Amino acid sequence: MDSVVPSFGRPWSALQPALSEPMLSAICSLGFENMTPVQEATIPAFSQNRDVIVEAATGSGKTLSFLIPILELLQRKKLRLTHTQVGAIIISPTRELARQTFTVLLELLKLTGLPYIPHLVVGGSSSATNTADEMSVLKETGADILVGTPGRLEDVLCGRLRNGKKTKAGMITASGGLRGKPSASAAKLEVIVLDEADRLLDLGFEASLTAIFSALPKQRRTGLFSATMTEALGQLVRTGLRNPVRVQVQVHDRNTACSERRIPASLSIRYMVCPPDRKLAQILRLIQTAGPLKYIVYFSTCAAVDYFYRLLRRMLCPAQAIVPGGKRTMKEEKERLREYFTAPTSSSVSVHSLHGQMVQSKRQATYESFSAIPSGENEVALLLCTDVASRGLDIPDVDCVIQWDPPTDPKSFAHRCGRTARAGKNGQALVFLSPGAEETFIDFMALRKIPMTPADYLWQSADGSVTEEPPADAKIIEDSSSSDDGEEEEEEEEEEEQENGGGEAAKKKKKKKKRSRNHDQLCKFPADTRSDALLELVRGLVVTDRDIYERGKLAFVSFVQSYSKHEASYIFRLKELPIIEVAKGFALLHLPSMPELRGRPVSRFIPYANLDTDAIPLLDSKREASRLEKLEKAKAAAAAAAAARASGLVADADNDSDKKKKKKKNNTEAWTDAKEAKDRTRERKLKRIKRRDAVASVEEARLMQEIEDPKVLEALAKDPLLAKQMINRRDKSLRDIKEMSSNSGRPAAAAEKRSLDEIIADARSSKRYASASSSSEDEEDSWEVMARKEAIRKKLAAKNKKRFTFNPGFSDDEEE
Template sequence: MKHPDRPGTPSGEPAPAAPTIASFAELDLPGEVLRTLTALGVREPFPIQAATLPSALAGRDVLGRGRTGSGKTLAFGLPLLARTAGRRAEPKRPLALVLVPTRELAQQVTEALTPYAEALRLRMAAVVGGMSAGRQIAALRDGAEVVVATPGRLHDLIERKACHLGRVRITVLDEADQMCDMGFLPQVTEALDQVHADGQRMLFSATLDRDVDSLVERYLHDPVVHSVDASAGEVATMDHHVLVVHGPDRYAVTTEIAARDGRVLLFLDTKHSVDLLTRHLRASGVHAAALHSGKSQPQRTRTLAQFKNGQVTVLVATNVAARGLHIDDLDLVVNVDPPTDPKDYVHRAGRTARAGESGSVVTLVLSGQRREVSRIMAEAGIEATVTKVRSGEAALSRITGAKAPSGTPLDGGPSARPKNANTPFRGLGTSKDASRGTGGKSRKSGEARKLAEARKAAMVRRGR
């Protein structure tokens, strides 16, 4: 489909990529943006920015593929802002739209682009669930040139006639595969059907499965294709380890890893197990905090801020933290519960070794889980080093920096420990086991004895 007033090539012809650039100064960016980049210490473009910016600034549709953490927010954000500068939005009628899957990513994108938007005197509004709809409606009514939104809340405001997309000429889909995985495809297509038909579209996705491919085919016209970054298995600065642990020792291993110097992100499968492990870690003297969908948005925002500034050193999370979040200098991610899907592994791993930094991904497995985990990692293109470890061993410390926790409770003494201290995560008798009848009870009592033995052994190693 050829649009005469849009840059591009006739349908069926390949879209040649624009040449990459070595500095932002080579681009036709507004002076205000260049000065803001300099003031913020952003001197040289990352590869995806160098490759994508010329095409995006020229108004071309862009398809970016690959893992996150490579600087793609500025890759789409700077062209979006530069091409919107000088225009003024009418009430309820934004001019540019960025769709993202989660509130956290919406907040992160908004914060990253705000300095440049302010320099260009563009107004931004975040439209996300879990926060006051009234304030968001007011921001749209006052006029916002750029809206960063999650699909669900945007759909709600469109239904309430609080937002109209007919004047949107630049649309970005960030983490498109996750939006589809989360069931947002109907809301995404609804939005794309309402934006200006001849507008520019930029889509970024780690994978191009059937749903994402359908979006590309239907809504992108002669897109220039760029690779955002290598897959997790191809990142030279990322190390992958599988640590085979003995069941009763898994609890102590996790605690010692959490007590390391430096930050660590621990992934578990359920909100319940996240809360239990977090309480245990804090009772052991570890500055840990929980992040999952059961937390309110203000709680989630505060927790992430504390993790970023170092007040919290251990973030215990479900997959809500697996996509889009950027934490500077995070060099260790631990799958306490092994992921059950190759894409989950890739996205969890993508929280470390970002933007050229180094990092390690550690997956804890019991002997009975090794075959399944090996299959998942092979499908993800990961080659991992396999090591059998026990708590207190040099190998565990060498790989993860693990050490014994202080044992001094952070929240008022022993009462802070979870009532079911033997059930912090899957494999040690989670709520899933408890729901299976008397077998769950016997497992709990057995694991309680094993946990007590593990704690006693840890205390002996610390000389207590």
């Protein structure tokens, strides 16, 4: 059997210490004859009881680099694990990566015949019943090796957290928090592996990781594996690893001046600088010329994936259920689209979507169906996804990765591209950049040792053929809307400059120069009339389906918000984003009302002709009937109000409404700025709560320890709910009892205080105690929840503020 990995590594039999015979035969059965560099450097160190930190290019074989040492260590130690004890743990940031690792582990165990029981624990269950069933299976069968995501592994090893919150340090706040009984014990754990370790911290799993590490023995082996390492891993390295071995595998390119790369040598990354409204046409032209291949297209938001999935499915693989008008309309749409896109000869097209807000069952079905499609078998397969599918996933035979826009986190760029060119195979990657500031991203990636080469812009002739040469009639874009008004604006600014001394006019000139500079970058490109016509065709499809129309608006808004949060904000600046061209690229029928559009040249956007948004139908007849009914009721109410206003019956109400409108503030703050302010306020509030809870917890623990009177301790032991109630009230009850206990030998001092019976009667007379004692035993355990709910209820009553919500009129959970 031919090896599926590069032949520059040594054979597996050369490893020291040598692998066991069952493991060598299993690796040979998988088709791996030689080791990759990361395997050759990592397996000996990890197998000899050393902690490791491994950084290697994506697709270099890191999964076997930790699975083989785990099985070898367990086999050499000959651990005798009980039914509930675990010998090894593998933590992955996403469910898909955990399932993939678990599948490889099962294959290795099957081929080696080792008697270890693996178990997969991931989140995403549709109900609490399914979660309980999964935990019961784990308790019944037991597990020697656990593979899963941080949240569910925390529940298994530390007990499920109820009625409380975790801090970043993994501790439960004093305001509440009870843990259930752990389903597995890590007392004899031998090894733990963090796959894509930097991503685990980026996704906010720090508290769960800290809680998991607190339940592990200190004498263990730890491995951190990733294609990119960040400074945030320093904390885990200092607390969880002991004298680790750092393995950093570099890729050298002999053919270019760049001697070092962070990507495989078989991966070619290209970039295309083009206006944002031409990305869709470029993708379709690339598919038309490249042939039947497997593509992954990355977007920055889940809303964009949903929108373009429905749009491309309607365009490339229409079905009667998603095309209004039946077979005749579907045939007409195919004929119109054939002018701008022709699938490769005798090839079918399939479109798939995958993002983090999908139901887990749909995510798993999409992943399995796309992975099962073979490359080059007369089928063009498109997977539209977010960064949830950018880390570690080994999807077979991916030929090309297309990035609609660069990732918000630049570290994810190499991981996105790494879904192709895996295990020594060749692969292509393409990223779109808007002209202007985004071109600096090329140099930014070069500093990170990720070289890119320019890609040719693809043109389409009138007969539908695609070439790299522009047509003879291609002309440079001219902005007629701004040229006519330019002289008048300059004259007005000169007059203002003379009147105001030049201050305000100079500022306006400066702003106008910035806007014109951005527009000049777009004007460098010849006009692409075929791309513009394609977008008009797409808008014609959008106007027939309200679901696509609503999702398009939401996708555009979410993209703008995501762009404003870019970590490389000095490159991706919202003020320099050609937002009007972005709206055109999303095939919007009209521009939504949003603060980010203020001061932008909205005259360059042409709304769809004769547009009545209320007339855009939903394809689901039941949902459409419900929508029309609500619309009719709203129109009737508006008509009744207008008639009453005309007759003068609601004059007083109109005056009151006018007064309210005058008092109402004009909100000119952008959504992104408002969200940042809310996040900062929430963080400050959380810090205050943590400080208050920490002080209260210390005081309560001190008071409980200083109670010496056996009668008091006996009374608290007989009534646990009473003790909880007295702690939760944060009043003087515990202090009185403590002083009574300490002054029990001095009757005069004790007489001045309340008696024990009076203190207990006062605590029991509270409303919280009465409601808790009358409830069931299960409800008694949730006394912290009752206190918290009451506090929240009081705050909401005192501060009744309406929150802004964007309701697109659909739900992600709806069945198609």
